[in-house]
Amino acid sequence: MTHPYVLTLSCTDRPGIVAAVTTELAASGSNIAESAQFWDRVTGRFFMRIAFHAPDAMTKDEIERALKPAVDRFDMKTTISDQARRPKMIVMVSKFDHALLHLLYQIRVGWLDAEVVAVVSNHETSRRTAELENIPYHHWPVNKENKTEQEEKLIALVKESGADLVVLARYMQVLSDNLSKRLFGKVINIHHSFLPSFKGAKPYHQAHERGVKLIGATAHYVTPDLDEGPIIEQETERVTHAMSADDFVATGRDIESRVLARAVKMHLENRVMLNGHKTVVFG
CATH class of the missing domain: 3.40.50.170 (Formyl transferase, N-terminal domain)
Structure with missing residues (x-):
């Protein structure tokens, strides 16, 4: 059983951002369903959206902790949205x-x-x-x-x-x-x-x-x-x-x-x- 989430992030563009995030998600047992990214060459900002399915037993707080090394390394602004919750x-x-x-x-x-x-x-x-x-x-x-x-x-x-x-x-x-x-x-x-x-x-x-x-x-x-x-x-x-x-x-x-x-x-x-x-x- 899995639970759907969407991660959005932005930070200053640097090599290794995508690898860092996807590696942490894979290590947590999550499966990426959709991914999109954009580098604004004028401002130097990097934007990314990842839809993924995490193990059902894994809480949102646990996902945030799993991603923390990547977030801290690249000084990311992140949001994790529970897609099972009807807005x-x-x-x-x-x-x-x-x-x-x-x-x-x-x-x-x-x-x-x-x-x-x-x-x-x-x-x-x-x-x-x-x-x-x-x-x-x-x-x-x-x-x-x-x-x-x-x-x-x-x-x-x-x-x-x-x-x-x-x-x-x-x-x-x-x-x-x-x-x-x-x-x-x-x-x-x-x-x-x-x-x-x-x-x-x-x-x-x-x-x-x-x-x-x-x-x-x-x-x-x-x-x-x-x-x-x-x-x-x-x-x-x-x-x-x-x-x-x-x-x-x-x-x-x-x-x-x-x-x-x-x-x-x-x-x-x-x-x-x-x-x-x-x-x-x-x-």
């Missing part, structure tokens, strides 16, 4: 629910292995959807006076539910700098534009006015810099002069749903590593 996420949404519905569908059919432990919204629009899925629904209207209070409630909900990720599925409220810093690397947003172009409000209308031939969507981590967090996934689709702004919006909704779902899946499978203002994404 939990909170989905935040406003009036447009297409991205939320797509996430729930992909979970239902098994493509996305996750549990939505709560839906949070500043509107009542998606309550019925959450009730049908037996998901707790939190209606928290936001204004200037209660924004800090509502964000503290979100922090409390993350801790209480054990959520691994907060997904902004077209949640049309800007998170404060304080919240963005406290949850850095744990909040994914879908922006209805191919960033960095057309940031802010009504990007499809901006694109239509500029006569663009490609529109798209961007999934990124949330940071204090609005719509400038490290990008995880993007997609574009060709449009024409004959299409209206509403046609752009309809096309964009499909793209947003797909891009967000892929970004969430890659994050929950530990395929995304932060590299300064960028990401390393192992497919």
Whole structure:
């Protein structure tokens, strides 16, 4: 019997990193199922993701101890994720629910292995959807006076539910700098534009006015810099002069749903590593 884990690591690039890690895993009786690596020649950083099966009797702490000689030798930053544990996420949404519905569908059919432990919204629009899925629904209207209070409630909900990720599925409220810093690397947003172009409000209308031939969507981590967090996934689709702004919006909704779902899946499978203002994404 074996137990699935994913190891991610980063360190300054030097010869022998892969050999050191794989040797320790082999010595522990683990079997590597998948491996990917990347050397950033600009920064000199090395990134690696290894999916492996450890002996069932071996604990996570024992795996960490087995890897410690390699970790110390190369001064690695490591994370070991238990892949047998189903990750939990909170989905935040406003009036447009297409991205939320797509996430729930992909979970239902098994493509996305996750549990939505709560839906949070500043509107009542998606309550019925959450009730049908037996998901707790939190209606928290936001204004200037209660924004800090509502964000503290979100922090409390993350801790209480054990959520691994907060997904902004077209949640049309800007998170404060304080919240963005406290949850850095744990909040994914879908922006209805191919960033960095057309940031802010009504990007499809901006694109239509500029006569663009490609529109798209961007999934990124949330940071204090609005719509400038490290990008995880993007997609574009060709449009024409004959299409209206509403046609752009309809096309964009499909793209947003797909891009967000892929970004969430890659994050929950530990395929995304932060590299300064960028990401390393192992497919």
